Amino acid sequence: MQSVDVAGVRIGGDAPLALLSGPCVIENLDLTLRIAEYLQRLTEKLGVGLVFKASYDKANRSSSHSFRGPGLDEGLEILRRVKDEFGLPVVSDIHDISQVAAAAEVLDLLQIPAFLCRQTDLLQAAARTGKPVNVKKGQFMAPWDMRNVLTKLAEAGGDKVLLTERGSSFGYNNLVVDMRSLALMREFGVPVVFDATHAVQLPGGAGDASSGQREFVAGLSRAAVGMGIDALFWEVHEDPDRALCDGPNSLSLDSLEGLLTQVLEIDRLVRTVNRV
Structure with missing residues (x-):
């Protein structure tokens, strides 16, 4: 099992559990900095490697009237402030090839959203930056299909890859998590992340917005860590x-x-049991 270094936070291999966390979207500078400061203090107290996550643009919202974020330029500047003030590596979603170069100047980890995980040109543009890439498995994808994603990245020089599980579509407006997928994707030899907060999302469940069941985040997180994942992904808010x-x-x-x-x-x- 390889490990991936994200600006000093090692994920995978024999490294302990890491955390990718932050607000779903950048709402404003002050809130983002407050959340980053809280997470920095908490993870330092508990000895956990943290990569701060917040999206500068949520391009796949249910409604065209939903809040998307501040956009590329302002959003990246806010994430740069997080790096400068708290010394945290940062990750955000990229949605289009035109965003890759600017994003790679600031982000320490480039994230491919689940709906775009099969977009060959986007994957390979991200890989060519030389930055680590986190690919969220699409809700429509089997875990073994992610091998093709790894091949696409490798063909463009991408050898620092994380794969993230966020649940699979189960009928309409519902997701379920097959915990076997965590073990199956780890067999590819890359670190696996479990996105516990998106796994309880009810896509489009509120009509013009997604709903969710946060009461299940804790149980699913515990189960996924029990399966031997390398990092957890939590979206958080005040x-x-x-x-x-x-x-x-x-x-x-x-x-x-x-x-x-x-x-x-x-x-x-x-990890103790696995070493025995």
Whole structure:
């Protein structure tokens, strides 16, 4: 199992569990910095490697009237502030080849959204930057189909890759998680991330927006860590019920320490058992 270094945060191999976390979308500078500061202090206290996540643009919202974020230029500048003020590596979604060059100047990890995981040109443009790439498995994809994604990246020189599970479509407006997919994707020899907050999303479940069931995030997180994943992905907010994007499936900041402490204990137990 290879490990991937994201600006000093090592994910995979024999590294302990890491965390990719932040608000779903950049709502404004002040909120983003407050969340980044909280996460930086918490993960430093618990000894967890953190990659800060926030989207500068949510291009796949259910409605054209939904809040998308500040856009590429302003969003990247805010993420640069996070890096400069808190020393955190940052990740955000890229949606189009035209965004890749500018994003790669700021981001330490380029993320391919689930709906775009088969877009060959986007994947290979990201790989050619030399930056690590995190690809979210599409809700419509089998875990073994992600081998083709890895091949596309490798053909463009991409050898620093994370794969993220975020659930599979199960009928209309619903997702389920097949925990076997976490083990199956790790067999490819790359680190695997579990996106626990998007896994409880109900896509389009609110008609003109997605809904979610955040009450299941903790249980699914514990189960995924028990399967031996390399990192967790949590979207968080000061007040999820008032978040401008994905509030129903986001965690509140005050719930994080207890849950993170639990999953770190599970991670240590799993790694001890695997060494025996």
